[in-house]
Amino acid sequence: MRAQTASGEPAAAIGKVAVAPQYDSTHVYVAPDDADAFVKSFLGTFGGKSTPQVIVTVTPTPSRTSSQLLQTPVGMISLFGFRTPIPVPFGSERNGYLVTDMDTAIRKARAAGADVLVTPFPDAIGVDAIVQWPGGVNMQLYWHTKAPSYPPLPHIPENRVYVSEDRAASFVTAFLQFSGGHVDSDEKVPGSVIGKTDGTIRRIRITSDFGKMVVFVTDGHLVYPYGAETTGYEVDDLPATLTKAQAQGVTVLAAPAAIDGRKSAMVRFPGGYVAEIHQTNP
Incomplete structure (x- = not known):
């Protein structure tokens, strides 16, 4: 990640942070026993595939959840089935956006008026953070150590x-x-x-x-x-x-x-x- 610049920098001057729609996912939280049924129903409805289910920590504090990514022609799902209590504010974010650089994205979000609810923290494949926009709209931001490569979606959600x-x-x-x-x-x-x-x-x-x-x-x-x-x-x-x-x-x-x-x-x-x-x- 790059070093941050001084606070108060105009958002428009910081640069582009979005990657593309096919890299953005809706976050879905289900009870662990419901994960398989959800995957079967979602893929059976829209087509596509799922990554293997893994048990990991996806929060900056101790927790355990199943995690898998559903890739479909209508958009992606990040699916979580927590085995432990879900640390606040996780579960309140509606989706995740892949960004070009996490420090750039955080600087730009703050300059635009967002509240950084969870400051950047490392995970197994990159860095994550949660921001809140005016009106109480929570979103997660991702940055991946190895950039993914997915084809464009036939239909953007x-x-x-x-x-x-x-x-x-x-x-x-x-x-x-x-x-x-x-x-x-x-x-x-x-x-x-x-x-x-x-x-x-x-x-x-x-x-x-x-x-x-x-x-x-x-x-x-x-x-x-x-x-x-x-x-x-x-x-x-x-x-x-x-x-x-x-x-x-x-x-x-x-x-x-x-x-x-x-x-x-x-x-x-x-x-x-x-x-x-x-x-x-x-």
């Missing part, structure tokens, strides 16, 4: 973020400064996109070298399962995907609905992981 009106502007500004991304759209859309029966909400779509993000600005009056999901997965054929999912023990929590240019459903995988799955209309 959405990082689905829910924030309050009070913190929406601060969150978007901070994340854009950190990621070097841009806003694709910022508009009022039917509340039905997050399960509301009436009214509208504000939805902000962001693209960066980390991938896609959709930010829902709400009053917090959410109907389960909306807000429980962290990731949305795009597929070519939603009905066929849901048929495969249900055959693997996945529960459909919100039936497919045609809303705002896509067909979307909400599901829960064995172990409790909730996700959105969608097909974009032609």
